[in-house]
Amino acid sequence: MRQLHFNAFLWGCGHHGAAWRHPDSPAERLGDIGYYEELARTAERGLLDAVFFADGHAVRDPAAGAWWFLEPLTALSAMARATERVGLVTTVSTTFSQPFPAARMLASLDHISGGRIGWNVVTSMFDAEARNYGLESMPAHEDRYARAGEFVDVALALWDSWGEQALEFDRNGRFADPDQVRSIDHRGAHFRVDGPLTVPRSPQGRPVLFQAGASGPGRDLAARCAEGIYSVAYDKDSAIGYRRDVRRRVRDAGRDPDAVTVMPGLVTYVGSTVEEARAKKAELDALLPTAQSLDQLSLFVQQDAHAWDLDAPVPPLPPLSEFTGPQGRYQTILTIVEKDRPTVRELLGTLAAGGGHATMIGTPESIADEIEDWFRSGAADGFNLMPPRYPDHLEDFVDEVIPVLARRGLFRTEYTAATLRGHLAG
Amino acid sequence: MRQLHFNAFLWGCGHHGAAWRHPDSPAERLGDIGYYEELARTAERGLLDAVFFADGHAVRDPAAGAWWFLEPLTALSAMARATERVGLVTTVSTTFSQPFPAARMLASLDHISGGRIGWNVVTSMFDAEARNYGLESMPAHEDRYARAGEFVDVALALWDSWGEQALEFDRNGRFADPDQVRSIDHRGAHFRVDGPLTVPRSPQGRPVLFQAGASGPGRDLAARCAEGIYSVAYDKDSAIGYRRDVRRRVRDAGRDPDAVTVMPGLVTYVGSTVEEARAKKAELDALLPTAQSLDQLSLFVQQDAHAWDLDAPVPPLPPLSEFTGPQGRYQTILTIVEKDRPTVRELLGTLAAGGGHATMIGTPESIADEIEDWFRSGAADGFNLMPPRYPDHLEDFVDEVIPVLARRGLFRTEYTAATLRGHLAG
Structure with a gap:
């Protein structure tokens, strides 16, 4: 039977904007590699x-949190040594890096981890980032994607420049066979790279490619080369639509759609009762600095939300067709309001944890039901888990929800492969 | 009393060109991070x-060996977690990297290692490297050094963009104080970087800078910013001359020369007798592919060395004043021949292990004598150890020579600091 796949999306103290304000938060440990090693061990458990x-x-x-405290490639190396089986996926920007050092570090990490590395290909977004790399602003979207390709x-x-049998270690002869270590002599619009790579072929040969592009060019890049896709969908129907679209593009690119794992982001609050789960969300929502959140919400809905009663239901909002501001986020808000009938404070909390990503609140059984429903409906091949608060909410999922899915035959009961590519294929 | 300082210069299976051909060599483990972790633990012991x-x-x-198998920054992260005290110095090229990602990874490693990171600043040398980074050939020497500066x-x-008290973790207030997280707004001939760094201030504040430049601009860069200098000297007199010159430049740059640790490379063969030590060298020398080594030697001396008897003394060579080829390497050969009276095979072996670096062959006591002599003569503040064969020859030094130096009060008997900068100051 087809199996679910899960990644744990690491993100500071958790994906809820107020996670670091929780009394038990690991805020003081964000520069401590031991914290990330523990999260990786929990994911492996x-x-x-x-x-x-x-x-x-x-x-x-800086007042609102520290993003990107440790640099991911250096962090993943230590985490690789603290674990044995779990895959390790890092983002590398094709706009700010160069292919030679990026391929080199990823191959090196693939050796260090014994074949467990994945690369999330991104083109980056913000001018503030560009201004740390000699640019005045970000290159245009289509230029970024051309460079990414x-x-x-x-x-x-x-990665293919060292053949599988290149290394000989013949003490009376050759260390490696020069005929199996080949230049690539790439000459393109953006890069000139002679190769070969300095790193001999790694355990996976090629680290596993992931992509999260939502735009047309992003989806096409994913269709051409990604083995895993991180997507965004608040509700099942839009997830089904997205997955259907990318699978079509994968097929059009001449690849097998079943070789691509589509994983929407998923925020979960797990409790022994629905009330307990809701209380976990309410506890974090209560920690949000309201004035700031209402500023943001006012922008999203293009009206003054400060006048709204925080603990009353969100007042009626005009339909999308009458809305003149940016539509994507407004559509998500309409969906949340229609589906969940939240209070204003609950809406702020939902937006503060993963924004427009799927959010499931309930018991291990009820969340497993929802996950199974998404999976069987063709909305997802698995999920990119976005625990609102680390480490507790990841532990909740790992220790409470995973066993239910495993009992239903929807998730592995032990690792059967040694590599990340092997896990995705299982 | 002033103390010696030692780094272990990691290099594949060892610094002798035939090291990987030794029956016990770790050739098959060059892609295994466990090998490097073990070397780091030996250095820490x-x-x-x-x-x-x-x-x-x-x-x-590729037939002659694999250089740069693992990428150093990723390797050092794992090695940091396998050790507790030893410093971890990595080379980063200022010609091929960008300052933002380089500073970021080094700061991240400084967090991961608890303040044990050093950065060896290099400008790189080879056109084959440039051609992996979009260039046709290396930029001119002075352009490289201008960029490096x-x-x-x-x-x-x-590294200074986050103040020491920036992080507040105030759960009812601010994560960090925005006034202590400052842009740098750098605009220069080579780089535009707004900052601040994404990585909050690391344990050492600034990773420790090392430099190995032998040229004038290289020495001046070292004088301006390096806390450790890797140098090259086959004999004590040239080491004294080099150290005197860089100390003068450090003083001219307005810094305290005693704050700069000058460490010539040092190849050692340690035995319980001089004969046993010589046998260790002879064992490796015998593994050298002679035809290839003689090709190289013929180039160095600008005459056909293939005709020479391998086991007879090197024939008389014309003085430097009559030599028309590249002078540096020829000068080293003249020095070796004059000082050691080697056979041709022994000369090939000496050139194959560290080339023109200091080479000491003897008992723990005799090598400690030579080291003490260099140290007391002002030739060195310590040494960059270049064991001909890993791991054995590093173990020889650590277990046999270090205790002699410690007994003489010239080297620590325990770590007294937690950071690399602390070790260098001790």
Whole structure:
């Protein structure tokens, strides 16, 4: 039977914007590699496919948190040594890096981890990041994707530049067979790279490629090369639509859609009762600095939300067709309001934890039901877990929800592969 | 009393060109991070200041060995977690990297290691490397050093962009104080970097800078910013001359010469008798592919060395004043021949292990004598150890020579500091 796949999306103290304000939060440990090693071990205890680091190249508001405290490639190396089986996925920007050093570090990590590395290919977004790399602002979207496509091609060629049998270790002869260590002599619009890579072929040959592009060019890049896709969908129907679209693009690119694992982001609050689960959300929601959250909400809905009663239901909102501001986030808000009938404070909390990502609140059984429903409906091949608060909410999922899914035959009961690619295929 | 300082210069299976051909060599483990972790633990057992990775960005002759198998920054992260006290120095090229990601990874490693990171600043050398980074050939020497100087300035500014008291973790207030997280707004000939760094201030504040430049601009860069200098000297007199010159430049740059640790490379063969030590060298020398080594020697001396008797003394060579080829290496050969009266095979072996670096062959006591003599003569503040064969020859030094130096009061008997900068100051 087809199996679910789970990644744990690591993100500071958790995906809820107020997570670091919780009394038990690991705020003081964000620069302590031991914290990330523990999260990776928890993910491994849950037999998850991988842990995953996003990445960014600019400081946001220091008063509101520290994003990107440790650099992901250096952190993942230590985490690889603290675990044995769980996959390790890192983001590397094709806009800010060069293919030779990126391919080199990823191959090195694939050796260090024994074949458990994945690369989330991103093109980055913010001008503040560009200004740390000599640019005035971000290159245009289509230029970024053109560069990304070429970047990936060069990386793949570099990973293949050492043949599988290249290393000989013949003490009376050759260390390696020069005929199996080949230049790539790439000349393109963005890069010139002669190769070969300095790193001999790694355990997976090629680290596993992930992509999260939502735009057309992003989806096409994913269709051409990704084995895992991180997507965004608040509700099952839009997840089904997204997955159907990317599977079509994968097929159009001449690849097998079943070889691509589509994983929407998933925020979960797990309790022994629904009330307990709701209380976990309410506890975090109560820690949000309201004035700031209402500022943001006012922007999203293009009206003054400060006048609203925090503990009353969200007042009626005009339909999308009458809305003149940015539509994506407004559509998500309409969906949340229609589906969940939240109070204003609950809405702020939902937006503060993963924003428009799927949110499931309930018992292990009820959340397993929802996950199974998404899975069987073709909305997802698995999920990119976004625990609102680390480490507790990851532990809740690993220790409470995973066993239910395993009993139903929807998730592994032990690792059967040694590599990340092996986990995704299982 | 002033103390010696030692780094272990990690280099594949050892610094002798035939090291990987030895029956016990770790050739098959060059992609196994466990091998490097073990070397770091051995260095730590010896209370050395640090282990050190050189770096390169192009494959050399694959038949003759694998250089740069693992990428050093990723390797050092794992090694940091396998050790507790020893420093960890990595090379990062200012020609091929950008200051923002380089400063970021080094700061991240400084957090991961608890303040044990050093950065060996290099400008790189080879066109084959440049051609993996979009260039046709290496930029001119003075352009590389101009870029290196600006690169270092940007990195230092980024490391200072988070104040020491920036992090507050005030759950009812601010995560960090925005006034202590400052942009650097660098605009220079080579780089534009706004900052601040994404990584909050690391345990050492600034990772420790090392430099190995032998040229004038290289020495001046070292004088301006390095706390450790890797140098090259086959004999004590040239080491004294080099150290005197860089100390003068450090003083001219307005810094205290005693705050800069000058460490010439040092190849050692340690035996319980001089004969046993010589036998260790002879064992490796015998593994050298002679035809290839004689090709190289013929180039160095500008005559056909293939006709020479391998086991007879090196025939008389014309003085430097009559020599028309490249002078540096020829001068080293003249020095070796004059000082050691080697056979041709012995000369090939000496050149194959560290080339023109100091070479000491003898008992723990005799080598300690030589080291003490260099130290007391002002030739060195310590040494960058280049064991001909890993791991055995590092173990020889750590277990046999270090205790002699410690008994003489010339080297620590325990770590007294937690950071690399603390080790160098001790």
